[in-house]
Amino acid sequence: MVTHLVRLRFRLLFNGLSRSPWQAVAVILGTVYALFLLFLAIVGLFSLSFAPTEVGRTVSILGGAVLVLGWTVLPLLSSGIDETVEPSKLATFPIPLNTLVLALAVSGLLGVPGIVTTLVTFATGLLWWQTPLIAVVAVVCGLIGAVTCIVGSRMLAALTARMSSGRRAREAKTVFVLIPLMLLGPAILGISSLFREFSDIFPTIANVVAWTPMGAIWAVPGDLALGNFGQAVIHFVIGIATLIGATFVWRWALDRALEQPAHSTASSGAKHGLGFFGVFPGTPSGAIAARALTYWIRDPRYAQSLISIPLVPALVFFYSGASGDLTGLLFVGPVVAVLLGMSIYTDVSYDNTAFSLHLQTGVSGRDDRWGRVLGVSVFAIPTTIILVLAGVWVSDSWERLPGLLGIALGLLLTGMALSSLVSGRFAFSVPAPGDNPFKSRPGGGFTLMLSMFASWTALAVLALPEMILALLGFATDQPILGWLALAMGIGLGSGLLLIGVRWGGKILDERGAELLVQLQRQK
Amino acid sequence: MPDLTPLVPALEIRGLTKRFGDKLAVNSVDLVVPAGSFFGLVGPNGAGKTTTLSMATGLLRPDSGTIAVHGVDVWTHLVESKRRIGVLSDGIRLFDRLTGLQLVTYAGLLNGMERSIVAERAADLLELFDLEVASGTLVVDYSAGMTKKIALACALIHAPEVLVLDEPFESVDPVSGANIRDILHGFVESGGTVIVSSHAMDLVQRMCDHVAVIADGRVLASGTTVEVRGASTLEDRFVELVGGRRHGKGPEWLRIS
Numbered sequence: 001m002v003t004h005l006v007r008l009r010f011r012l013l014f015n016g017l018s019r020s021p022w023q024a025v026a027v028i029l030g031t032v033y034a035l036f037l038l039f040l041a042i043v044g045l046f047s048l049s050f051a052p053t054e055v056g057r058t059v060s061i062l063g064g065a066v067l068v069l070g071w072t073v074l075p076l077l078s079s080g081i082d083e084t085v086e087p088s089k090l091a092t093f094p095i096p097l098n099t100l101v102l103a104l105a106v107s108g109l110l111g112v113p114g115i116v117t118t119l120v121t122f123a124t125g126l127l128w129w130q131t132p133l134i135a136v137v138a139v140v141c142g143l144i145g146a147v148t149c150i151v152g153s154r155m156l157a158a159l160t161a162r163m164s165s166g167r168r169a170r171e172a173k174t175v176f177v178l179i180p181l182m183l184l185g186p187a188i189l190g191i192s193s194l195f196r197e198f199s200d201i202f203p204t205i206a207n208v209v210a211w212t213p214m215g216a217i218w219a220v221p222g223d224l225a226l227g228n229f230g231q232a233v234i235h236f237v238i239g240i241a242t243l244i245g246a247t248f249v250w251r252w253a254l255d256r257a258l259e260q261p262a263h264s265t266a267s268s269g270a271k272h273g274l275g276f277f278g279v280f281p282g283t284p285s286g287a288i289a290a291r292a293l294t295y296w297i298r299d300p301r302y303a304q305s306l307i308s309i310p311l312v313p314a315l316v317f318f319y320s321g322a323s324g325d326l327t328g329l330l331f332v333g334p335v336v337a338v339l340l341g342m343s344i345y346t347d348v349s350y351d352n353t354a355f356s357l358h359l360q361t362g363v364s365g366r367d368d369r370w371g372r373v374l375g376v377s378v379f380a381i382p383t384t385i386i387l388v389l390a391g392v393w394v395s396d397s398w399e400r401l402p403g404l405l406g407i408a409l410g411l412l413l414t415g416m417a418l419s420s421l422v423s424g425r426f427a428f429s430v431p432a433p434g435d436n437p438f439k440s441r442p443g444g445g446f447t448l449m450l451s452m453f454a455s456w457t458a459l460a461v462l463a464l465p466e467m468i469l470a471l472l473g474f475a476t477d478q479p480i481l482g483w484l485a486l487a488m489g490i491g492l493g494s495g496l497l498l499i500g501v502r503w504g505g506k507i508l509d510e511r512g513a514e515l516l517v518q519l520q521r522q523k
Numbered sequence: 524m525p526d527l528t529p530l531v532p533a534l535e536i537r538g539l540t541k542r543f544g545d546k547l548a549v550n551s552v553d554l555v556v557p558a559g560s561f562f563g564l565v566g567p568n569g570a571g572k573t574t575t576l577s578m579a580t581g582l583l584r585p586d587s588g589t590i591a592v593h594g595v596d597v598w599t600h601l602v603e604s605k606r607r608i609g610v611l612s613d614g615i616r617l618f619d620r621l622t623g624l625q626l627v628t629y630a631g632l633l634n635g636m637e638r639s640i641v642a643e644r645a646a647d648l649l650e651l652f653d654l655e656v657a658s659g660t661l662v663v664d665y666s667a668g669m670t671k672k673i674a675l676a677c678a679l680i681h682a683p684e685v686l687v688l689d690e691p692f693e694s695v696d697p698v699s700g701a702n703i704r705d706i707l708h709g710f711v712e713s714g715g716t717v718i719v720s721s722h723a724m725d726l727v728q729r730m731c732d733h734v735a736v737i738a739d740g741r742v743l744a745s746g747t748t749v750e751v752r753g754a755s756t757l758e759d760r761f762v763e764l765v766g767g768r769r770h771g772k773g774p775e776w777l778r779i780s
Contacts, residue, residue, distance in 0.1 A: 272659050273624075273659075274624065274625060274628055275622075275625060277625055277628050277629065277632070282632055282637065282638030282641070283632070283635075284632060284633050284634075284635055286632070287628075287629050287632030287633055288633070290629075291618060291621065291625075291629055294620065294621060294625070295618075295620055298620040298661075299620050351618070352616050353614075353615035353616045354615070354616040354617050354618045354619070356582055356612060356615050357617070357618065357629075357630060357633065357677065358633065359581070359582055359605075360580065360581075360582065360605060360608075360610045360612075360678075361605065361630060361633035361634045361681070362581075362601060362602040362605035362606060362634070363633045363634075363635075364602070433616060433619065433620070433663075434619075434663065513581070513582055513583055513584045514584065516582055516583070517583065520615075
């Protein structure tokens with residue numbers, strides 16, 4: 001049964017890949033990247049074996065703890081979540097719970113991230129190669145740690161599946177879970193900058209972490225190397241207890257999830273009237289703008305990108321503000337402008353097959369493009385201007401206002417132009433409507449990332465004129481250059497937007513049916 | 524409603540072919556749907572019904588063949604022909620984060636209609652489909668039958684001449700189904716044309732005056748319902764044409780006693 005389920009996992013993966021060669025390429029590239037990371041880890045661990053024992057112990061404890069924490073928390077955030085074998089889909093089969101737990105653990109371990117993690121933990125043996133006995137212990141403990149990683153991630157997935165039944169509750173939670181998770185980045189940055197300044201506290205921290213469930217198992221080989229046999233035994237017991245405890249919690253949550261599969265409950269709270277449809281002009285593009293804006297508010301997949309916007313100032317503040325220099329906040333406006341401009345990049349992919357309504361009604365591609373741009377502009381343009389003003393005000397550099405505004409508006413308009421062009425041509429693998437916004441298909445995120453990277457490069461090139469003008473103005477203190485940058489940003493940006501919308505609209509008019517086929521494949 | 528000369532068919536398909544990879548989904552299909560008819564398209568799963576209808580409504584590009592709606596070639600005059608067709612597709616999503624009223628309004632505005640006309644018709648349609656109470660509820664929270672009805676309302680708002688409905692009665696409760704049939708009959712009596720695909724043979728036999736049987740991407744029979752079914756029922760005739768009927772009661776181990 002276990003081998004059967006594990007085989008099912010791979011069958012599903014390969015069948016999924018054979019449907020789309022590009023996804024296969026993306027998975028292969030992802031694997032190469034993972035192997036590269038593995039190589040770095042091996043080289044690093046081997047070279048550390050020549051350092052003092054204390055250093056090796058500290059690194060393995062902290063690294064291991066971060067690994068466990070990352071495995072447990074990140075699946076909610078990134079593509080790590082592997083739902084190729086979804087427990088809820090297996091609910092109808094009479095599979096003993098323990099078999100299911102074992103099968104899911106093994107299939108998790110056999111994914112690319114699982115294999116790389118396991119190999120890295122094996123590689124901790126290299127740290128102690130000079131004393132083979134400890135190296136063997138390290139490999140064993142590493143395997144326990146790797147399994148803990150998998151079980152931890154499965155545990156949290158099962159727990160959250162349990163938590164979130166009912167569409168409203170589920171959507172609210174995914175959005176609220178997001179905020180602390182996104183702040184985790186700045187928090188880690190802050191902690192690591194502390195480390196940089198006080199590197200001598202590393203061992204102290206490691207000693208504390210070694211007593212936590214996440215770090216204990218990784219401390220065992222180091223303890224042995226230092227001759228603290230008693231500590232080694234206690235750490236080992238904590239590590240094993242963690243694994244057993246997590247397995248039990250997971251088993252319990254899985255049991256509950258299988259007994260009460262998540263189902264959407266109808267919510268009350270009817271809305272009256274037309275909402276934005278009464279506000280925007282009664283034209284096709286006005287209707288599309290109203291629909292887009294409604295989705296920005298009601299669809300968690302859009303809310304996800306909205307939430308990241310206030311986090312940009314927070315992040316920048318964390319980076320630069322700590323040192324008391326607030327000029328870094330000047331970057332906030334342009335960065336948010338890029339994010340907002342590219343936010344409609346996957347708009348049609350988010351529509352999924354609902355997009356066929358646009359095709360059925362024969363709405364022109366240009367109206368479609370304008371509507372989406374208009375919908376996002378309503379809040380994107382004011383937000384960008386306010387953030388630039390705020391940045392200038394806080395850092396008290398009003399002389400940079402026109403240039404900065406030119407850059408930000410130029411980037412926003414150019415970003416929307418590129419999005420309009422690309423989203424009418426390509427369907428990306430994104431979470432379907434109603435799915436967890438964090439869910440992604442194997443390789444799907446990678447294809448999107450590749451094309452995003454290309455588009456960001458294009459954006460940087462297309463926005464060069466206003467950026468050069470503004471930066472020259474900043475360097476030479478010539479206010480006229482700033483004003484020229486503003487004019488250039490608005491003028492060139494608007495021109496590019498016009499081209500993007502027309503070109504994208506033309507593509508959509510010609511290839512709408514083909515796009516729908518692509519979207520259906522994503523379904 | 525413009526003057527429809529009965530000589531020009533509502534939908535005329537000639538030599539329509541579509542291939543997905545190795546599979547010939549639609550194999551040189553010829554189909555004539557007379558104007559003012561209630562036309563049933565029946566066939567087993569995977570027969571090519573949805574594919575044919577998608578191509579006829581301008582949502583899927585054919586490999587070859589021509590499709591004309593009231594004499595207008597669909598794929599050379601996409602927008603004009605789409606104005607004349609109302610489509611209910613099976614198995615596609617709706618913009619379900621909108622309320623029922625918003626979704627119907629959206630469909631109307633996308634058709635380029637005046638806001639005041641859209642508002643009037645949207646109210647009429649919601650009343651017609653008994654969705655007034657649910658007009659402020661998000662479509663994502665609708666039941667399957669209500670979702671079908673709101674999709675049908677979206678297909679009707681621009682007053683099309685030809686209605687193309689893919690599985691319109693699936694998961695619709697009997698009362699709503701009967702109401703929808705009345706609406707469709709009224710539409711046909713006023714000169715409109717309805718094309719439905721369905722698995723329910725009884726329903727098609729009672730409801731449609733014309734029928735085509737399609738299997739493996741080919742039209743096996745086409746004509747008035749009486750012509751196609753002859754002396755037997757449509758279901759028997761269908762099984763006879765398509766084949767694949769098994770006789771017997773299943774394997775021994777599946778018999779409880």
